[in-house]
Amino acid sequence: MSGGIRFDSVSVAYGKQVVLDSLDLTVEQGEVMALLGPSGSGKTTALRAVAGFVRPASGRVFIGDRDVTVLPPHRRGIGMVVQQYALFPHMRVEDNVAFGLKAQKAARVEIPGRVADALEMTGMASYAKRYPRELSGGQQQRVAIARALAIRPGVLLLDEPLSALDAQLRSGMLAELARLHRELPDVSILYVTHDQVEALTLADRIAVMDKARLQDCGTPQELYRRPRNEFTASFVGNANLLPVSVGVGSVSLGGAEVKVDTGEVAAGVSATLCVRPHLVGLGPGPNALTGTVTEVQWRGATHRLYVDVDGQPVKADLRELRTPPSLGEEVTVHFAPEDAVLLAAGVTDG
Numbered sequence: 001m002s003g004g005i006r007f008d009s010v011s012v013a014y015g016k017q018v019v020l021d022s023l024d025l026t027v028e029q030g031e032v033m034a035l036l037g038p039s040g041s042g043k044t045t046a047l048r049a050v051a052g053f054v055r056p057a058s059g060r061v062f063i064g065d066r067d068v069t070v071l072p073p074h075r076r077g078i079g080m081v082v083q084q085y086a087l088f089p090h091m092r093v094e095d096n097v098a099f100g101l102k103a104q105k106a107a108r109v110e111i112p113g114r115v116a117d118a119l120e121m122t123g124m125a126s127y128a129k130r131y132p133r134e135l136s137g138g139q140q141q142r143v144a145i146a147r148a149l150a151i152r153p154g155v156l157l158l159d160e161p162l163s164a165l166d167a168q169l170r171s172g173m174l175a176e177l178a179r180l181h182r183e184l185p186d187v188s189i190l191y192v193t194h195d196q197v198e199a200l201t202l203a204d205r206i207a208v209m210d211k212a213r214l215q216d217c218g219t220p221q222e223l224y225r226r227p228r229n230e231f232t233a234s235f236v237g238n239a240n241l242l243p244v245s246v247g248v249g250s251v252s253l254g255g256a257e258v259k260v261d262t263g264e265v266a267a268g269v270s271a272t273l274c275v276r277p278h279l280v281g282l283g284p285g286p287n288a289l290t291g292t293v294t295e296v297q298w299r300g301a302t303h304r305l306y307v308d309v310d311g312q313p314v315k316a317d318l319r320e321l322r323t324p325p326s327l328g329e330e331v332t333v334h335f336a337p338e339d340a341v342l343l344a345a346g347v348t349d350g
Contacts, residue, residue, distance in 0.1 A: 003064060003154035003188035004029040005050055010059035012045050020045045021212040022059070029064075029154075032181055032189040034199035036235065037209030043192045046209070047157050050190060052076055063155055074103065079148030080157040083164060086144070087132040093143050094119070094128040100151045118146040121183065123176070138169040145180070156184075158191045162198060174201050196236055200224065208232050224276075230343055233274045240280065242273045242312050244342070251342065254310025258287045259337040270345040275335045277304065280316035282325075285334030289314065293325045307333055 005027040012020040020042040027033040035043035048054045049061055052073035060069045068076050079100075087096050097115045106114070119125045122142040132140055141161060148156055158177075162170045178201070181189060193199055199206045200220045208216040208223065208231065216223060216232040227233040230241055245252040248267045251260050258273070265271050282305070291309035303324050305316045316333050325331050 003186055004031075004062075005033075005155060005188055005190060006062040007046065007049070008060040008062065010046070010049055010056045010061060012042075012049060012054055013057045018212055020049065020056075023214055025207055025214060025217065027188050027190055029188055030185050032191060032202055032204045034191045034193060034203035034206045035209055036193060036196065036199040036206050037215075038194060038235070040211075041209035042212040043194075043207075043209045044159060045212075047159055047190055047192050050076075050155065051078060051080055051157055076155075077151075077153055078155045078157055079151055079153035081141070081144045081148050081159065081161045083160045087140055087147075089132050091131070092128065093124065093130050093132070093135070096132070096143055097147045097150050100147055104151060106151075114150050114152070115146075118150040119143075121149060121180065122146040136169075137165050138173060141165065141173060142176070145177075149180075149184070154187065156187050156189045158189065160193055161191075162193075162195070170198075174198060177202055200236070206236065208235060210235075226341055227274060227343070230272055230274075230345075233272075233341070233343065238277055238315070238317075240273075240275045240277060240313075240315055241343075242275075242309075242314070244271050244273045246271050246342070253289065254312065256289055256310075258289075258340070260287075260340045260342055261337065262342055265342050265344045272343045272345065273340055274343055275340045277315040277317040278302075279339040280314065280333050280335050282316060282318055282321075282331060282333055284332055286336050287340070288332050288334045290330065290332050293327055293329045293331055296324050296327065298324075305331075305333075307331060309333075 007023045007025045010023045023046055035046055037043045049056055056069060060067055063076060094115050097118055098111050101111045101114060119128055122145050124142045124146055162173055203220060205219055206223055207214055210231050216228050223232055223236045233239040233241060242253055246265055246267050246269055251258050289309045291307040293305060294308050295306040297304040301320055302317050303321045307314045314333060
């Protein structure tokens, strides 16, 4: 089954409330696309439109070259894994995995082999005879993925599949999902999450959603290093977002002039300076700013300093300091011009 997904101006509304507004987005065959955003941003609605669980008010949904907008879910050739896994408690693992194949009326002689292949791929072959209650949360999640893969879908939809796992299990499952993607290079994956680490770790590209609209889209590196707007900067990673004044050939932060590429931001336009905390250094250097320490947080390998610079809080993540500054101490922080991005106010891609 050919993969790839295309949203063509897809809108979804419940009554007068628009929950997905004119989404144009393409997921290439073999690509992992993360839909990242807060609750209510429209990301799960977009996934459900692909699955066939909601009908767009306008626009079209394509899987491969097929218009599937009005097709029922079972005719779309997709695999799907949801937050709570939805395993049948009265069925053994192998029967859970076989369920989709039977629903699709796969040839009876093929089913055992395809179940075995899916369980082997997800590392669950030795658990085939167990019931879901006899498995850990991570193991149940693997079974749900095996069930989705058994039908050999062109598209795999993952709706916050790791949200019910603890941090250690989540990290391990991210590695497993990355391995699965390498083994299934032709399967397109649409991965819904509100967790930026999951998106940055797994996705080839990230679509950032907010208020029912697409705000930004790009590779993890592009969105992290060169966000196009304040929402992306704040939601993809941690960021200092500092209001600045843009003049002709100059940028001022409080009483200090800083050097930064103004790009397409014109003089007189309200703008925000974005710089990641780990790129802020302590002591003299380029774009030096003097302020007062308001908080010091020890985070194991690093210290997070909060420094008040002319009324603006600046965060600096520093390799663990032997002698961190004291609260109320005056310090100098700095950042390199190439590590900062100037964002014009009100810019979005939506």
